Structures are given as C-alpha cells and as structure tokens.
Amino acid sequence: MKRLTYISNFSRSLTKKDIESIGKISQTNNCRQGITGVLLSCSGIFFQILEGEEESIDSLYEKILKDDRHNRILCLKSELNISARRFPDWSMEVIVLDENNDILLQPIKILLQTLGESQAILATYTQSGVLEAIGRGINPLTLVPRYTEKIIFFADIISFTSITEKVQVTEVVDFLNQFFTICTKAIAARGGEVTKFIGDCVMAYFDGDQADNALQASLDILSDLEMLRNQAPANSPLRVLYVGIGLSKGTVLEGNIGSQTKKEYTVIGDAVNVASRIEALTRQLNRFLVFSDSVRLGLSDRWRSVRLGDFHAKGREEIVEVYSIDDLLTFQKSDFQKLKQEIRQHLELISSQTPELV
Numbered sequence: 001m002k003r004l005t006y007i008s009n010f011s012r013s014l015t016k017k018d019i020e021s022i023g024k025i026s027q028t029n030n031c032r033q034g035i036t037g038v039l040l041s042c043s044g045i046f047f048q049i050l051e052g053e054e055e056s057i058d059s060l061y062e063k064i065l066k067d068d069r070h071n072r073i074l075c076l077k078s079e080l081n082i083s084a085r086r087f088p089d090w091s092m093e094v095i096v097l098d099e100n101n102d103i104l105l106q107p108i109k110i111l112l113q114t115l116g117e118s119q120a121i122l123a124t125y126t127q128s129g130v131l132e133a134i135g136r137g138i139n140p141l142t143l144v145p146r147y148t149e150k151i152i153f154f155a156d157i158i159s160f161t162s163i164t165e166k167v168q169v170t171e172v173v174d175f176l177n178q179f180f181t182i183c184t185k186a187i188a189a190r191g192g193e194v195t196k197f198i199g200d201c202v203m204a205y206f207d208g209d210q211a212d213n214a215l216q217a218s219l220d221i222l223s224d225l226e227m228l229r230n231q232a233p234a235n236s237p238l239r240v241l242y243v244g245i246g247l248s249k250g251t252v253l254e255g256n257i258g259s260q261t262k263k264e265y266t267v268i269g270d271a272v273n274v275a276s277r278i279e280a281l282t283r284q285l286n287r288f289l290v291f292s293d294s295v296r297l298g299l300s301d302r303w304r305s306v307r308l309g310d311f312h313a314k315g316r317e318e319i320v321e322v323y324s325i326d327d328l329l330t331f332q333k334s335d336f337q338k339l340k341q342e343i344r345q346h347l348e349l350i351s352s353q354t355p356e357l358v
C-alpha cells in the first residue's frame with residue numbers, strides 16, 4: 001500500500017459548501033477504490049493524506065493534480081509498502097480548521113499556514129521542473145543527470161554597467177525586475193524554462209525540437225520591451241532597456257549539478273557556451289536577435305532566416321554560422337555605437353535630474 005501526503009493552495013476562494021462537496025465526492029469515490037484518509041482545510045490551504053493500493057492512489061493523485069480548485073501542489077511525502085493504514089475508518093474525513101476553535105488544534109492551524117507560506121517562498125526561488133517533480137512525489141535530488149537536446153537562450157542587457165552607474169539602486173532593481181518578468185513570462189508561455197539569472201543576463205532552455213517556440217518567445221520579449229520603452233516616463237531608465245538575445249542548439253547535460261550541500265538543476269555543454277558567445281555578437285552585427293545554424297535547421301518555413309556570416313565565437317576553435325530573421329524587431333535602428341550613445345545621453349539626462357546617487 002501507499003501513503004501520500006501533500007499540501008496545496010486554493011486557486012480561488014472556496015466556500016464551506018465547496019469544500020463539503022469535495023468531501024462528498026471523495027467519500028463516494030474513495031469507498032469504491034479502497035482509499036482512506038483525511039483532508040484538512042485552513043486559511044486557503046489544503047492538507048491531505050491519501051492511503052490505499054499504489055495504483056489507486058497514483059490514479060487519484062493524477063486527477064487531484066489536474067483539479068483547478070487548487071494549485072501550487074507540493075507532495076510532502078510519498079511512502080511505499082506501508083503495512084497499515086492510519087485512517088482505516090475514514091474514506092475521506094474533511095476537517096475545516098478555520099471554523100474550529102479547539103485550542104488543541106491551534107498549533108496545527110499555525111503549522112499549516114507556515115507550511116503554506118514556506119512553500120510559496122520556495123516556489124518563487126525554485127525551477128518549475130524541480131517543483132513539478134516534488135509535486136509528483138519524486139525527490140528531485142534522485143534525478144540522474146542525462147544528455148538531452150536543448151535550445152539554449154541567452155539574453156543580456158545592453159550597457160547595463162552604465163545604467164547601474166547612473167541610476168538609483170532602487171530603480172536598478174525595478175529595471176531588472178521588469179526585464180526578468182518579461183523574459184520569464186514569454187519563455188514559460190512558449191514551453192521554455194528559465195534556468196537562472198546571472199547578473200543582468202537570463203539563461204533559459206527549450207526542448208531541442210522547439211526552435212519555433214524559442215524564436216517566437218525571443219520575438220515576444222523584443223516586442224514587450226519595445227512597448228515598455230515606449231510607455232515608460234521620459235525620465236525613466238526603462239526608455240533605454242535594450243537587450244541582445246542569442247540562441248544555440250546542441251546536446252547538453254541536464255540535471256543536478258553542484259556540491260553536496262548546494263545544487264542547481266541546470267544544463268551544461270557546448271551549446272550553452274555558443275549561445276552566450278553569439279549573444280555577444282549582437283553588438284557587432286547590429287541585431288537584437290541572432291541564432292546558430294543548428295537552431296535555423298529546426299525552424300519551420302514560416303520564418304525568413306538571413307545569414308549574417310561565419311563567426312569565430314570567442315574562446316572556440318570552430319566557426320559558427322550565425323543567422324537572424326527578417327523582422328523589424330530584430331534590427332537595431334542605427335548601428336550599435338549610435339545605440340550606445342543614445343543610451344548614454346539618456347542616462348546623462350536622468351542623472352542630471354537626480355540630486356544624489358544612493
């Protein structure tokens with residue numbers, strides 16, 4: 001038999017009646033499937049323990065994971081080969097702690113609230129692939145690194161050092177957060193995964209057969225940034241938030257990499273280096289978006305690729321064939337030096353209006 005314990009958050013506000021109806025259907029279904037357990041609800045959080053035959057628990061949990069009444073589901077424990085049930089008489093006992101004033105239950109209420117808050121904090125810091133594994137009851141630390149085909153995405157803010165020199169620290173944080181939010185949303189919307197933020201740089205990846213999505217996400221980012229620049233107040237550094245994006249495809253090692261005490265779920269390999277190197281070429285090619293031949297080969301024919309030439313990416317022996325696409329968003333209006341000058345002039349204007357730099 002298997003016992004599974006998880007915690008989740010209401011995805012919308014649920015009434016006592018809504019929760020009772022979950023209990024009712026659960027009791028009917030669970031009785032039929034030989035499943036027992038308990039469902040606690042408290043301050044917008046569910047805490048449930050399910051026990052029964054492994055197959056029945058797995059198929060119920062699949063259903064529960066898809067239920068849109070809750071989200072941010074975190075499997076706290078998945079126990080196999082249990083010999084006895086803890087709740088043999090409850091097909092699914094529902095306890096709404098919010099209405100319960102029993103002093104003995106107060107610490108449990110606090111424990112659940114704290115667990116819910118910690119989970120929300122962890123979810124913000126953790127990669128969705130790792131969270132998904134935890135949600136399914138798989139310990140992500142047990143995932144063995146493997147070779148996979150990935151498209152690597154690198155985006156880096158143009159003239160970021162000058163921006164940090166001329167802009168108030170709080171504004172730099174807002175500036176970065178706006179950029180990271182745009183990237184994270186666009187990448188997730190097209191099925192990609194942000195691996196990390198490295199200073200002012202975003203590293204992400206897409207599955208190897210997702211070249212169209214990787215390119216579309218890149219264009220979405222360029223388009224959102226253009227909108228952000230145009231809508232920003234005249235004295236905002238966001239007026240000069242420009243980025244270079246590089247994409248490359250290849251075999252990478254995907255998995256947990258790190259020390260005993262600190263690990264990162266990431267990808268490493270030549271494609272990562274190439275993506276970062278060709279991103280740097282955006283400056284000399286006067287394009288905001290460039291990609292390698294390996295990415296171009298995976299694109300559908302809805303894109304018009306333009307070959308920009310063969311380049312010796314810094315630190316590599318091999319020549320990389322670099323492409324972009326015929327889309328206005330990818331063009332730097334003037335050459336890169338002029339763009340840098342435009343940024344510098346705007347920053348001078350801002351700093352002349354700012355009394356003191358903190």
Ligand SMILES: Cc1cc2nc3c(=O)[nH]c(=O)nc-3n(C[C@H](O)[C@H](O)[C@H](O)COP(=O)(O)O)c2cc1C
Binds near residue numbers: 029039060063
């Ligand atoms: C927090 C939560 C706990 C649930 N627990 C159970 C459960 O123990 N058993 C169950 O059959 N359904 C449970 N459900 C409901 C299932 O997600 C699903 O809606 C239901 O099983 C569908 O039943 P049906 O296939 O008979 O239509 C739960 C839903 C939520 C949001």
